[in-house]
Amino acid sequence: MNDFYPPGIGSMPKFEIVARIDATNVRSLVWDGDSLVDWAGGGNRFELHGNCFEGSIRHPFEFDAACVSPSGKYAAVYQRLDTKGAVLKNGEFLRELSRSDYHADVYEYPICFARLGTGQEVLIHCPDEYCQLEIEDAETGERLTQHANRKPVDFFHSRLAVNFAGTYLLSAGWVWQPYDFFGLFNLPEALVDPVLLDDWNFVPKVSAEVSSAAFxxxxxxxxxxxxxxxxxxxTGDEVRPSSIAVWNITRQKLMGNVLLEQAAGTLMPVDEEVVVDFFEHPKLVSISTGKVIERLPDVHSGTQTSSIIHHIEPLPAMALDPARRRFAIASESEILVVAVSD
Structure with a gap:
C-alpha cells in the first residue's frame, strides 16, 4: 500500500481515463448527465463515447466560462475577466447579466447557481457592487435579497459555490491589498435577512492566504x-500556511490541519480522505497527510491558486463532478475525461 495513503483504508484510489474526445476551441465545459456541453462556445455537446453535436447559439460577446443549475435547465455564460454574462434556459437566451467593472479585469467573475430547500433554483452573483452578493430567481431574475440597509464589507467575492443541500454559500475571493480569503453564509437565514450576506461568518482562524476551498x-x-x-x-488553533485543513461548519471546529507536500490550487473532494488538486496538473491528495497519492503530470490543468487570475495564462475549460468522482479537462485537441476509482 502507498505510504501516503491513510491507514485503515482498504484500497488506494487511482485515476482512470474514461474517454478522450476529439475537440478544438473548447471555451467552457459543464456536465449534463454523461455528456459535456460547451455553452460559452455555442452549445456544442460532447458524448463520452465520442459523438459530438454542434450548437447553434451565437453570443454577442466572447464568453469563456459557464456554470449550470442543479437541474441543468439553466446555464450562465460569462467573461472570467470582464463584466458581461447571460442566462440561458434549455439552451435559449433568457436574460443578460453584468457585474461591477471595478477590477473586473483582475479576478474571476463571481457567479453560481443553487437549488434552495423549496426546490427553487436561484442565481447568486454580484450585479451591482463587487462586494454585494445578491440571490435571484433563476427564471425571472426577481431579486430575493432586496434590502434597504445593505452595507457590505469591503470584500471581492469570487469562486462562489453552494453545498448540495442548498444551505451554505462559499465565496473564495480576496481583500485589499490583495490577500486571498473566504466567506461562508447561511442561505436560508440570508433569504430572511439579506444583511447577513454583508459580512462573512462561520470561518476558522486562518494565518495564511486561502488558495482554494470546497465543500x-x-x-x-x-x-x-x-x-x-x-x-x-x-498558536495551533488556526489553519497554517501551506496546509490542507477540514473545517466542520456546524461544530465550528477544525477537524484536520496538515502541511501540503506541494502547493495546491482548485480542489475537488472525492471522499472523506481524498481530494483532486488541479494546480499545474491533476493530483490525488490525502486530506489526512497532505501527501500526493497519484498524479497526471502530462495533463495541463492551469496554475490557479487565487481568484486573481489576470497574471496567469488562460485556464483550460474544466468540468468537475465530485458526486460521480470524475472531471473533464479540455486541451487544444481533445477533452480528457478522468474518473477516480478505488
Missing part, C-alpha cells in the same frame, strides 16, 4: 492555503 459534504469545508502569511507565530 466536503454539506457541513464541512476543505481548505488549502498558500505559503503567504501575515503571522510570525502560530
Amino acid at each position: 466536503l459534504g454539506d457541513d464541512r469545508l476543505v481548505i488549502a492555503t498558500s505559503a503567504e502569511t501575515f503571522e510570525d507565530e502560530f
Whole structure:
C-alpha cells in the first residue's frame, strides 16, 4: 500500500481515463448527465463515447466560462475577466447579466447557481457592487435579497459555490491589498435577512492566504492555503500556511490541519480522505497527510491558486463532478475525461 495513503483504508484510489474526445476551441465545459456541453462556445455537446453535436447559439460577446443549475435547465455564460454574462434556459437566451467593472479585469467573475430547500433554483452573483452578493430567481431574475440597509464589507467575492443541500454559500475571493480569503453564509437565514450576506461568518482562524476551498459534504469545508502569511507565530488553533485543513461548519471546529507536500490550487473532494488538486496538473491528495497519492503530470490543468487570475495564462475549460468522482479537462485537441476509482 502507498505510504501516503491513510491507514485503515482498504484500497488506494487511482485515476482512470474514461474517454478522450476529439475537440478544438473548447471555451467552457459543464456536465449534463454523461455528456459535456460547451455553452460559452455555442452549445456544442460532447458524448463520452465520442459523438459530438454542434450548437447553434451565437453570443454577442466572447464568453469563456459557464456554470449550470442543479437541474441543468439553466446555464450562465460569462467573461472570467470582464463584466458581461447571460442566462440561458434549455439552451435559449433568457436574460443578460453584468457585474461591477471595478477590477473586473483582475479576478474571476463571481457567479453560481443553487437549488434552495423549496426546490427553487436561484442565481447568486454580484450585479451591482463587487462586494454585494445578491440571490435571484433563476427564471425571472426577481431579486430575493432586496434590502434597504445593505452595507457590505469591503470584500471581492469570487469562486462562489453552494453545498448540495442548498444551505451554505462559499465565496473564495480576496481583500485589499490583495490577500486571498473566504466567506461562508447561511442561505436560508440570508433569504430572511439579506444583511447577513454583508459580512462573512462561520470561518476558522486562518494565518495564511486561502488558495482554494470546497465543500466536503454539506457541513464541512476543505481548505488549502498558500505559503503567504501575515503571522510570525502560530498558536495551533488556526489553519497554517501551506496546509490542507477540514473545517466542520456546524461544530465550528477544525477537524484536520496538515502541511501540503506541494502547493495546491482548485480542489475537488472525492471522499472523506481524498481530494483532486488541479494546480499545474491533476493530483490525488490525502486530506489526512497532505501527501500526493497519484498524479497526471502530462495533463495541463492551469496554475490557479487565487481568484486573481489576470497574471496567469488562460485556464483550460474544466468540468468537475465530485458526486460521480470524475472531471473533464479540455486541451487544444481533445477533452480528457478522468474518473477516480478505488
